Amino acid sequence: MSDTDVLVIGAGVAGSLLACELQQAGLRVHLLEAGGAYDRQRALRGYRRAWDRNFQAAWPDWPWTIVPHLEEPEHYYGSQPLPGYHPAFIKGEGGTTRVWTGMTPRFLPADFRLHSHYGVGRDWPLDYQQLEPWYVQAEHRLGVAGNSSQDQGSPRSAPYPMPEIPLTWGESWMAGKLKKHGMRLVSSPAARNSRQWQQRPPCCGSNTCTPVCPSGARYDAGVDVQRAKSLGVRVSSQHVVWKLEHQGKYIVAAHAKNPDGESRRFTAKRIVVACNSIETPRLLLMSATETYPQGLANSSGQVGRNLMDHVFLFYRFSTPEPVWPGRGPQAVGHFLHGRHGAFRRRHAAAKLFVSNDADVMSQTTHMLNDPANWHRPVERLRQSISHSAALGAEVETLPASGNRLRLDARRRDPLGLPLPRIDYAISEYSERGEKHWHEELLRIIALLGGTPLKVKRSLSAHHPCGTTRMGDSPRDSVVNADGQCHDHPNLYIVGGSVFPAIGTANPTLTIAALSLRLAAHLKAVLTGK
Amino acid sequence: MPHKHTPDKLRRQLIRAMAAAGLSIPCYPALYSVKAMAAMPASKTRILWLFQRLTGSRRLNHHFIKRLLVALEHEPSGTDHLRRVLNKLAPEPLDDGMMQLPIDIDALDDGERWFVQHLLVSLMTGIYFHEQRGNLTLSYRYALMHDALQDIRPVPGTCQQSFGFWQYPPV
Incomplete structure (x- = not known):
């Protein structure tokens, strides 16, 4: 034995x-x-x-x-x-x-x-209420920072262990612009310390x-x-x-x-x-x-x-004023709409988010591929990065x-x-969702006065x-x-x-x-x- | 022809050049590297002037530049490419007025264009790209792509600021 x-x-x-x-x-x-x-x-x-x-x-x-x-x-x-x-x-x-x-x-x-609820996909043999106490424990064990008073659609029986990670300055700028259009951009819960937690320091960005x-x-x-x-x-x-x-x-x-x-x-x-x-x-x-x-x-x-x-959609776009991406964690904010609604009978839901990865390395090499950018590239890079931002969507599959x-x-x-x-291969349900969220991201970029620069799509968000x-x-x-x-x-x-x-x-x-x-x-x- | 200088002569030239270029004196000792310069087709001053013209930056770290020159020296055609580009983009006598002008791309042949891009990529990313031998990291912290943003955010992967700084605009 x-x-x-x-x-x-x-x-x-x-x-x-x-x-x-x-x-x-x-x-x-x-x-x-x-x-x-x-x-x-x-x-x-x-x-x-x-x-x-x-x-x-x-x-x-x-x-x-x-x-x-x-x-x-x-x-x-x-x-x-x-x-x-x-x-x-x-x-x-x-x-x-x-x-x-x-x-x-x-x-x-x-x-x-x-x-x-929607006649698609498959139910779990568990429901949310059965897993909720374990979510609380998991958040404690991983050390999750989040806004406990904000309803993000998943009812809570206990507060997050740590206060939320604040939005970046650029995200706050976006949130302000989009609020009048009924969109809410909020800080995502993250297993990233907003204060000392379990012998680990707060995030230094x-x-x-x-x-x-x-x-x-x-x-x-x-x-x-x-x-x-x-x-x-x-x-x-x-x-x-x-x-x-x-x-x-x-x-x-x-x-x-x-x-x-x-x-x-x-x-x-x-x-x-x-x-x-x-x-x-x-x-x-x-x-x-x-x-x-x-x-x-x-x-x-x-x-x-x-x-x-999740089908992964990613859009880098120029902004009309500097938003300074790349300061702070690589990802902080996500939108409250997209994850849930009656539309799920017709097409897939998505988590829409802001990427704060300035991706300086690839932006630099991409810029230098064009000799037109060879004059004063440091200044040019600073200008292009400061006036850029990125949005993404992770679209559900069945x-x-x-x-x-x-x-x-x-x-x-x-x-x-x-x-x-x-x-x-992804289903027509997810393809319809992908098309819908692609258009939604372009709408958000337009509302921000931006111009799309780079689009990336992958069948995997890993x-x-x-x-x-x-x-x-x-x-x-x-x-x-x-x-x-x-x-x-x-x-x-x-x-x-x-x-x-x-x-x-x-x-x-x-x-x-x-x-x-x-x-x-x-x-x-x-x-x- | 490569310029030949005694150390003292080179020292004086470099001090003058650095003063003209606004470089700080602490840069000086590492620039004074006769060994690294031995195979170079021009003076360090002239090469540095070229790099400053290409990048528009006067904040070139001396260790970084030294490593780049050593890497070029080990390229089969590295010094030859450099000589050709120097002749076209940094002709003597050096004229600081030229520093502000865009480089004349049309004056470069395909090989020279490739080499200028190679220099720019090396200086901006801090990595000397080499498909066969493997890439060489010249500098991470002093790569100009980080330098371009150094006053608004820490060099990625380092912890120089306190929690939450990102919620405020850069000063």
């Missing part, structure tokens, strides 16, 4: 929070992570050296495993029809929260009842939230991995779990390879897979046996299916069976494991969700509302992969809330408390 109560696979936000909670309850927890440990100062040096300062720029690759890179996603995902769907992430202690902007809006109550916060003011799950270690959790980084082993319907072990390719077997009474929406289904599919030829937890055939994300991840037997990672391939969805029925879902696999009573899944519908909120806070909820469930099951 194993001496480990719970083996958690994946040291991102879901896995590290869960590990801490269970260890604190007196359980013996072992946390496995494919990547290695990160160092913030080293990451900052990496950022400064990078030519393309994207959100993966600061962090090292681990030679024994690979992740989808923004520049060369085909290396991981293989070729896809254009424009391709390429959600990027990183591996390592803390996972992709190492590189997130820290936005933590809650889901709206209607996001959990999309089908009941360095404007590099992605890829690396220089001070640690923005939460990342590296905090909870360190906490897990101090609580006594066994943390084994550099272990790539490649197979789950079953006896009958019970999962008895996880097999993990070290960087040399040597495999070790880890046993536990309960196993939790917390590798989010790409690597979690990949592991379940790689664990296929004669008994489970379609992969573990897959009697419904839903593992890898229902992949969702779960669709055909949007799926499978294993590609022809392509292998450095340890010889099959890489995923993806089929992905929020993959849905590939092991939760539901009440084993026939069409992978896990139940607690995250327990229908097919394997001691196997659990936590992360965005269990979302039945994605709504418009950035997923991390909901992932954290589900993780804390699962922790309570496992504590009750394993300790009787």
Whole structure:
């Protein structure tokens, strides 16, 4: 019999929070992570050296495993029809929260009842009220700053732990201009300190939230991995779990390879897979046996299916007066309209937001591509950046069976494991939403007296969700509302992969809330408390 | 022909040039680098004058410039390109009145245009782009793209200001 109560696979936000909670309850927890440990100062040096300062720029690759890179996603995902769907992430202690902007809006109550309210998508087996206490806990654990007295559509039973992050000066200028048109631009809740919180300083506005916060003011799950270690959790980084082993319907072990390719077997009474929406289904599919030829937890055939994300629209535009972007956090404000309304019967909702990333590097190189800009480029750059701003939209998508991840037997990672391939297309519902929000952003730009300069569209906002969805029925879902696999009573899944519908909120806070909820469930099951 | 100077002569020239260009005296010691200048096709003063003309900035950090010159020196045609561009854009005697004029793009051939853009990208971004050898970071903090905004926001990735400064307009 194993001496480990719970083996958690994946040291991102879901896995590290869960590990801490269970260890604190007196359980013996072992946390496995494919990547290695990160160092913030080293990451900052990496950022400064990078030519393309994207959100993966600061962090090292681990030679024994690979992740989808923004520049060369085909290396991981293989070729896809254009424009391709390429959600990027990183591996390592803390996972992709190492590189997130820290936005933590809650889901709206209607996001959990999309089908009941609007006849589209799918309902969650949970409702908002059931998750609300866990949102409160998650906000406390991550350290969320927000305006507790402002109704953003998600009713609260407790205030935010910290006061809101103030809008930038440019956002206040926009908010003032747009107020008379009935639009409200407000500060988003964010896991970014507005005062000292849990030994982390308040935000200093360095404007590099992605890829690396220089001070640690923005939460990342590296905090909870360190906490897990101090609580006594066994943390084994550099272990790539490649197979789950079953006896009958019970999962008895996880097999993990070290960087040399040597495999070790880890046993536990309960196993939790917390590798989010790409690597979690990949592991379940790689664990296929004669008994489970379609992969573990897959009697419904839903593992890898229902992949969702937010379609990402981005508009940089000139402003008639200086608004000085790039001062403060990379993202602060979002609009209150767009996320909810009767329109959701016809088209997708969206979260509309302001980007405060001045993107000086690419603006500079872009400017210098034109010799007409070579005279006094410093002044020219100052003028163009100060008179520019950016808006974006993250448009919801619906779960669709055909949007799926499978294993590609022809392509292998450095340890010889099959890489995923993806089929992905957005529905007409989301296309109508995309068109609507595209026009809305152009309207806002016009109301501000601006002129669009650059438009960017991507099928991914790097929020993959849905590939092991939760539901009440084993026939069409992978896990139940607690995250327990229908097919394997001691196997659990936590992360965005269990979302039945994605709504418009950035997923991390909901992932954290589900993780804390699962922790309570496992504590009750394993300790009787 | 490369200019040949004794250290003392170069020192005097540099002090005069810096005074004329409004550069601060602390810049001087690193500019005085005979080794870095040995392979250069012109005096440091003239090269610095070219960089100032190209960028419109007189706030060029000396360590940054030194690293750029070393990088150019290691390019197969780096010093040759520099000589050609100097001859067209920084002809002697140097005329400060010319500093205010746009450079004559039409006077440059394709190779010279490429080189001017390469210089500008290096000076503005602080990164010497090199596809084959890999990029070289010349300077992060003193890259002119940060310098362009240094009075309104901290250099990205550094913590020089207190919480909430961004809600107020720059002074």
